[in-house]
Amino acid sequence: MDSASPDGREPSRKRRRQSSSVSAMRSSDTASPHTELGHMRSDDITGSTSFVGSGSGIAFVQTVRSALARNMSWDNNVFDSEMVPGEDDHITTRNSPDSLWHGDEVLTSAEEQDRSLASISFEDLVYWSQSYFNIWHAPFPFLHAPSILGLFETISSRGFSALNDIEKTIVRSVLSISVADRRQMPGDLQNNTPRVPSSLLFSTVDEAISNISPLLVHLSTLSGLQAAVSIQVFLISILRLNTASRFGGLIVRIAFHLGLHRCPSRYRQFSAAEADIRRRLFWSIYSLEMFLAQSLGLPITLKDEDVDVCFHDEEKHPVNHKDSQSIGQSFLGLHLQKFSAPDTHTDTGRFLLPSFLARSSRIKGLILELRHKSINHRVTDPDEVAHIDAEISRWWNEVQDFIDPSALDDDDIDRPVGQDSPDSLKPSHKLLLVVQKHESVILLNRPVITSGNNTFVVGAAMQKCISASKAIILRIFQHLQDCRRDERSLDGRILNPLFWPGFTWCIWMSGLILLYAASNGFYSVEAAQREATRCVKILENISLRGIFWPGACSAAIKDLQQALNQKTGGEPSKDPPADLPTRQQVIHKLRLGTSGARDHLRTESSLGGRGSTPATSLPPPEFGRGVTGAHDGSQNAAMSNLMSALPSGIENPPTAQLQPPSSSFQEDAAFLQNWPAMNGQFYPMEDQFNDFGDIFQLMDVPYHLSELT
DSSP states (O other): OTTOOTTSOHHHHHHHHHHTTTTOEETTTSOOTTSOOOEEEEOTTTOOEEEEOGGGTHHHHHHHHHHHOTTSOOOHHHHHTOOOTTOGGGSOOTTOOSOSSOTTTEEOSHHHHHHHHHHOOHHHHHHHTHHIIIIITTTOOOSOHHHHHHHHHHHHHHOGGGSOHHHHHHHHHHHHHHHHHHTTSOHHHHHTSOOEEGGGSOSSHHHHHHTTHHHHHSOOOHHHHHHHHHHHHHHHHTTOHHHHHHHHHHHHHHHHHTTTTSOGGGOTTSOHHHHHHHHHHHHHHHHHHHHHHHHHTOOOSSOGGGOOOOBTTBOOSOOOOOSOOOOTTSGGGTTTTTTHHHHSSOOGGGGHHHHHHHHHHHHHHHHHHHHSSOTTTOEEOHHHHHHHHHHHHHHHHHHHHHHOGGGGOGGGGGSOTTOOOTTOOOHHHHHHHHHHHHHHHHHHHHHHHTSSOOSHHHHHHHHHHHHHHHHHHHHHHHHHHHHHHHHTOSSSOOSSOOOOTHHHHHHHHHHHHHHHHHHTTSSOHHHHHHHHHHHHHHHHHHGGGOOHHHHHHHHHHHHHHHHHHHHHTOOOOSSOOOSSOOHHHHHHHHHHHHHOSSOHHHHTSOSSOSSOOOOOOOOOOOOOSSOTTHHHHHHHHHHHHHHHHSOTTOSSOOGGGGSOHHHHTGGGHHHHHHGGGOGGGOOOOOSOOSSOOOTTOOOSSOOOTTOOO
16 A cells, blocks of 8 residues: 555554554543643633643653652642643733844844845855754755755845745854854854845744745745744754644645655656655654654654655665656745756765764654554553564664764774774764663653552663663763863853753753652662763853743753752752762762773763862773783772772772672672662652742743843
């Protein structure tokens, strides 16, 4: 049938689900009060309702809040105002600014704009749009970059008015995204950048939305769809996810009308260049749609069984393109002949990043279909869970080779240290792929940990969520620290910023998971506090973009830290503990002494401080090559390093604490094995909270992009 899935495995997976009726049970048959459900709200002012699905994590947010403050009196209005990052429909527009931009970012007066537009150059436009093409174009290549350069030439020679409405929309979207990006980038770039005429940007969100109206009255075209997606990406970049999701419904329908859900290689009327841009546009739409569906917990509108578009590196259909390279009158072909060299030749390697993102999005779609369908249609199928888990592992095994190709290149050993391969990914794009893996693990396992059953299945899911959360926090924190050190940034602004809006959700959810795990005895309270502090620092860095949500999530995590602290009687940890050699501390220092490859002590310093002095890192052990006893010598060196790194108040630490990890904690083997089931180690947060404020009252703050939190 024409609607086969791209990989051809969907029908067999359906048959497996139908044939596993013995082990598969509908959630309604085994439903518990802790089953993750969506949240329906009513607005007393407008009389309207709104819904956010369980896939967004809203049910887990409520579970965490309940676990940490069960005995508190909560106002119902506050409860109804719980949200997840990006729900812009519930941010009041009262007192919102007249413009999204700061005065030092744009030219607003008519006189200044006229003078600037008259003298605008091609180089100015390229410079203003540089961050878009460096950051956003690689993962979402739905635009034809040489054609954009052609539009820039037209503007510089004939003026902005020479463009048609669709072309103006695309240019304004690209420049608006770039101006927002620069807020997270070094100040010298901002100071040396000429201010952009406001007529080349979207001054307000309403202005961006109004540009979609031509698509509703005119015939659907590829260029019109590109314009709509460019607006959607701008809205996503400032975490206006409700608005972007409404656009998504229109975008998906237009994509269906244009046949983008069918592989262009099957049809002779498309040239190779047309097939390429159609494939790029479709997979960009697919990835953005899955991101919005997961972020808001909404049903998926792009079903895999309705799609047969091949990935860029995995063409399964016989190529049937016409010989002609003519593109017709679409936006793609406006300047194709002049700029064809850099962007129209077949180079599947350049599109591996969007292909991997699309594959990751497909996995998230499988998780949403398994875990967050209507409660009457959810199926608890261990085989399906194992299938998705295997898909995550398979995807990650391939991604690892992609983000570190030197591991497969025997000739790479001769490359000078610090010199990247010509086709290497940007650090921010590598980070994006790494986070996708751990985010999928959380999405698959998080619904299990709130099931209310104290079983080994719950314990295993909890530990997987803890591991994934720690990995997300560590990788993002290290990215910031490495970039800040290399660029000597004092204010957190870096050349490879945390651009992806999904980072806010990942860090927020990771912090909640670790604090929740600590409150129930699944994880060290001390370590959870330290990781939560890192979450706060990361969110404060993301808030440099000037959007509301990172700061609000940061404040929520701080309140949760205080709640956990009140129960346990400790202080939230900002740095590695240095008073007593607890188990966590000794493990931490043993790891430092034996690895030696990373400056862990430096990464514990504050992200927000100016002029902070990094802590001295431990020297790496000297491993001999082919020398008997070299390993023992390196262990002794590591132990000596550890002796000097222990707190000054501990002159003679016990010998047992200075042994290699394999023998250091033998007495704790039973404890570690049975940790999840030991009720005595739990911290049920049921009382002792008198001043715990409303953690999730994130709503009643006017949203505007220019606000710095």
